[in-house]
Amino acid sequence: MLPFDSLISATQLTPEIISDIIATTDNMATNIQQQGRIDLLDDKVVALLFFEPSSRTMMSFQSAAQRLKAGMVFAQSASATSIEKGESLEDTIRMVESYSDIIVMRHPRPGSAAIAAGTSKVPFINAGDGGNEHPTQALIDAYTIAKHKGRLDNLRVVFGFDSLQSRSIHSLSTLLAQYPNNHFTFTGPAELNPSTDMLNELKSKGAQCEIVPEVNLSDGYDIVYVNRLQEERFNEPALFEANRRKYRLTQDKVSGTDCLILDPLPRIDEIDTAVDCLPNALYFKQASYGVPVRMALLSMLLGKAI
Amino acid sequence: MLPFDSLISATQLTPEIISDIIATTDNMATNIQQQGRIDLLDDKVVALLFFEPSSRTMMSFQSAAQRLKAGMVFAQSASATSIEKGESLEDTIRMVESYSDIIVMRHPRPGSAAIAAGTSKVPFINAGDGGNEHPTQALIDAYTIAKHKGRLDNLRVVFGFDSLQSRSIHSLSTLLAQYPNNHFTFTGPAELNPSTDMLNELKSKGAQCEIVPEVNLSDGYDIVYVNRLQEERFNEPALFEANRRKYRLTQDKVSGTDCLILDPLPRIDEIDTAVDCLPNALYFKQASYGVPVRMALLSMLLGKAI
Amino acid sequence: MLPFDSLISATQLTPEIISDIIATTDNMATNIQQQGRIDLLDDKVVALLFFEPSSRTMMSFQSAAQRLKAGMVFAQSASATSIEKGESLEDTIRMVESYSDIIVMRHPRPGSAAIAAGTSKVPFINAGDGGNEHPTQALIDAYTIAKHKGRLDNLRVVFGFDSLQSRSIHSLSTLLAQYPNNHFTFTGPAELNPSTDMLNELKSKGAQCEIVPEVNLSDGYDIVYVNRLQEERFNEPALFEANRRKYRLTQDKVSGTDCLILDPLPRIDEIDTAVDCLPNALYFKQASYGVPVRMALLSMLLGKAI
Secondary structure, three states: OOOOOEEOOHHHOOHHHHHHHHHHHHHHHHHHHHHOOOOOOOOOEEEEEEOOOOHHHHHHHHHHHHHOOOEEEEOOOHHHOHHHHOOOHHHHHHHHOOOOOEEEEEEOOOOHHHHHHHHOOOOEEEEEEOOOOOHHHHHHHHHHHHHHHOOOOOOEEEEEOOOOOOHHHHHHHHHHOOOOOOEEEEEOOHHHOOOHHHHHHHHHOOOEEEEEOOOOOOOOOOEEEEOOOOHHHOOOHHHHHHHHHHOOEOHHHHOOOOOEEEOOOOOOOOEOHHHOOOOOEOHHHHHHOHHHHHHHHHHHHOOOOO | OOOOOEEOOHHHOOHHHHHHHHHHHHHHHHHHHHHOOOOOOOOOEEEEEEOOOOHHHHHHHHHHHHHOOOEEEEOOOHHHOHHHHOOOHHHHHHHHOOOOOEEEEEEOOOOHHHHHHHHOOOOEEEEEEOOOOOHHHHHHHHHHHHHHHOOOOOOEEEEEOOOOOOHHHHHHHHHHOOOOOOEEEEEOOHHHOOOHHHHHHHHHOOOEEEEEOOOOOOOOOOEEEEOOOOHHHOOOHHHHHHHHHHOOEOHHHHOOOOOEEEOOOOOOOOEOHHHHHOOOEOHHHHHHOHHHHHHHHHHHHOOOOO | OOOOOEEOOHHHOOHHHHHHHHHHHHHHHHHHHHHOOOOOOOOOEEEEEEOOOOHHHHHHHHHHHHHOOOEEEEOOOHHHOHHHHOOOHHHHHHHHOOOOOEEEEEEOOOOHHHHHHHHOOOOEEEEEEOOOOOHHHHHHHHHHHHHHHOOOOOOEEEEEOOOOOOHHHHHHHHHHOOOOOOEEEEEOOHHHOOOHHHHHHHHHOOOEEEEEOOOOOOOOOOEEEEOOOOHHHOOOHHHHHHHHHHOOEOHHHHOOOOOEEEOOOOOOOOEOHHHHHOOOEOHHHHHHOHHHHHHHHHHHHOOOOO
8 A cells, every 4th residue: 555665754755645644544534543452463463663752743643653553662761771781773673674574663763663673574653863854744744734724835834943953844854845846944053044955855846935033924824834943952041941932832923823833742831831722723623633543554554444 | 621721739729629530539439340442541551650660650541441442552762762862841842742642741940740731632640759749549449438538628637657758648638628517637757847838838838737756546546647767867867766656546446446558659568468357447448449549530630531 | 382481591592492392383374474563462562662772683572572462562771770879689670570461681681581580479580690500592593494404403503702691692502502414613712712621511511612712604504603702801902902803703704605694683893794695695585584584483482483
C-alpha cells in the first residue's frame, strides 16, 4: 500500500502518499471511536526502540500498537542496553528484527534511522533521529491541517520561534513545499532564523519564503506553527528572557483570527495557557492525532491497512 | 457504578461504595482463579504514569490491566519525560488522555492527583501522590479486613510503628473511622506518633483513639497494622537501633492471638520472618488482593464491572 | 511435561529433556511463521523481573510471551524497586507470584535464582544470575547445534576466547558433556583459560578437553563458539590490544571450513563483520532462536506445550 518498506524521511512523502495515509488515518480514528481497539495487527509484534527519552512519541506509538492489538517488545533504556557494551547499531537491528514484525526507533544520532532501515529485514519507522528527521510528526501536522483547513495547498503559514533547530518545522515545511501556492513566514529571534540551505531547499520546491522579526496574525494567515525557545541558545539570560516574552502567543495576538495554532509540544512558554480555550487552539487535538496517524502507518507498512 | 469518575482520596469512599467495590473484587478474584484472564476491558487502553518508583503498586496495576485484557501504555520514568523539559502536569494529562481510556498516576508531589483528575477527560486513579493519599491501598486493606474478619465495624485496631508519616495508616484509619465502634491504638516511638490534626479528624468521625508506648496484642485486639521505621527520622543511629529492636513483631508477641497482622509492605525489620508461617500473618495475602481490587476499580470507573 | 517447575541450572537439562524442548521449539518456530501469534498462553500473565540490564534476553522473552499472547508485568529497573528499600528477594518473589503465573528473573547475584525458585509458588525461569548460570542461553545454543549439525554428540567444539568468565561457555559445555564423544578445545589468552574445576567437571562427565593457545579451524572442527574479551581483565592496554587482534575470527580463518560459528552476542571485536555473510556464520540465526526456545519453555513449564 506504500511504495516503501521503511519511513525514514519526510521527503519520501509525496502528495499521493500523504493523501492515502490521511484516508487510512480517518478510518483508524473512526475505529478507535466505535470499537476502542481492533484486531488488525493481532498477529504482529511491534518493537519500540527508544534510545532517547520521548514521552509523547513513545506513548502514542504504544497506544497505536495497543489499539490495533499488536504485541509489543521494548528495549530497556539506552543506558541499559548492549549499545553501551559497544554493539553496533546494525547488530542491534539484526537482533530486534528477529523478535518483531516491525521496528520503531528513536535514536539520538542523526542518520541512524537510514542505517537501521538499511539493515532491517522488517519494516522500519523513524521516530526521530537526533536533529535530523521526524517524519511521523510531519504527517500528524499535515493531517491536522488537512482536517481543519480542508487543504494542504494555498496556505499562508507562520513558523516560529526557533526554525533553525526544529526538526518538526524542517520536516513540515519540506512536506508542504510540495503543494502549490504555499507561503511560509518565518519569525523569531534573529539567532534562530532558518538556515540559508533550508530556505533554498524550500524555494527550489516552489514555496515562497520570507523572514520577518514580527508578524501580525490577523493579516490573513491560515496557520501559526510554533515551538519553544531553548535557553541554552542564548549567550545571556537577559537576552533569552527578552525573547521569551516577545515570542509568545497570547490571547490578544490570536483571538479573532482564523489562524489555526499548532505546536508539536511540549509547550513551555511559547503559548500562554489562556489561549488553550480558543477554538483555533489545536495543539492538543494535534497531539491526539498521533494515535490514528501511527495506527495508519503501522498497518500500511505491514500491508494490512483497511 | 461509582458516583465519581476519578478516585483521588480515601475520603471519597463511603461504606456503601466500599461495599460495592468489595463485591466486585470478589467477582474478580473468582474470575482470576477460574479463567486467568477475562475479556472485560479488551476494548480499553490503560495509561500507567509512574513518575516515582513503585514496584508493588505498578506491578499490581499492570497485572490487573492484563488480567482484564486491557491494552497498556507506559510513561518512561520521570527523569525521562517531558516533565523534565518543563511541561506542566496539566499539559501532560491532556496528552495522555488522548492516548488512553483511563489514567493511573503515581506522582511525588502531594496534591498532584487532584490537579491531574481535574484536568483529565478520562477517568483517573490516584496511585499515590507523595505523602498525601494512596486510596487504592486503603481499599486493599479494607478488603483484607472484610474478608478475614467479616466486618469493618466494631474493630480494635493497633497501628504502628510510624503513624506520623504513613499515608497508608492515614488513609486506612480515615476509611475505618466511618464505621461504628472502631477503636484505634497508635503505638511506636514518640517521635512518630500521629499528628494532633489526624487524631482530631479521626475522633470527629467517631473513632475512639489512644496513643500508647507499648501494647500487648493478646489483649483482645482484632488487627495489628504495621509499617517500617525509617532511619533518617532519628537523630542518632543508636536511637534508631533501639527503636528498631523494640518495635518489631516477633512470634512471641503475635502467636496465639486472634490479631490479624497486616503490613502494606515492603517489610524491612518491623516483622520477623519467623512470623510469616503463622495463620494470622496476612500481609502477603493482603498484597495479593491488590490485583482483584484494582481490577474492580478499573472496571467500575470504566462502567464495565460485572 | 517437564520433570521440574523451575529452570535454574543447565545441569537440570538431561538429553531426554533437551530432546523434548527441541521438538516443542520446532513447533513454536512453525507457529510463528504460519500465524505470527498463537493463543496458547492467552490466559496467563508472565512476570519479567530484570534487575540487571539485558536487551537480548529481555526482548526475546517479551517477544516469546507476546507471540503466545500472554499478558506481561514488568518490574521497573532494579534501582527503581523496593529492593533498594531493603526488601529481601524472598519477599519480592512472594509479591510477584501473586501478580503472575510464571516468573522470569535476571539478577546480578550468583545463586539468587535458586533462592527465588525455592520461594516461588509459580514456575520460575532463571534468565541469568550473575556469573553463575544462564540455562536458557545453553538451550538456544543446543537448539542451534541440533538444527544445523543434526546431532549433539560426536562433536569437536572450539570454545574461545574467554572461557574463564563466560556463563554461556560454562553452561553449554556442561550441557554437551552429557552426550557421548564430545571433544572440547579451549583457546584464548592464557589469563582466560577455563578453571581447573570446570575442566575436571567436564572430564568427569566424559568430555575430552584440551587447552591450546591457537587453533586451526580447518582441522576438522564442527563448531567454534566465541565471546568477546573484556578490557578490564588485562593489566595493560597493550596486552588487551594484542589479544584483541590475535583472538578474532576473520574470513581467512573460517571460510572454506565446515565449522559452524556461534556467539551468544553482543559481538564486539571477536568476529570481523566480513564473516557475517558466510553460510556458516550462524550467530544472528542463533539469536533468533531465542524466541521459539523461550516460547517452548514458558509453555512447557505452564503445562501447555503443543
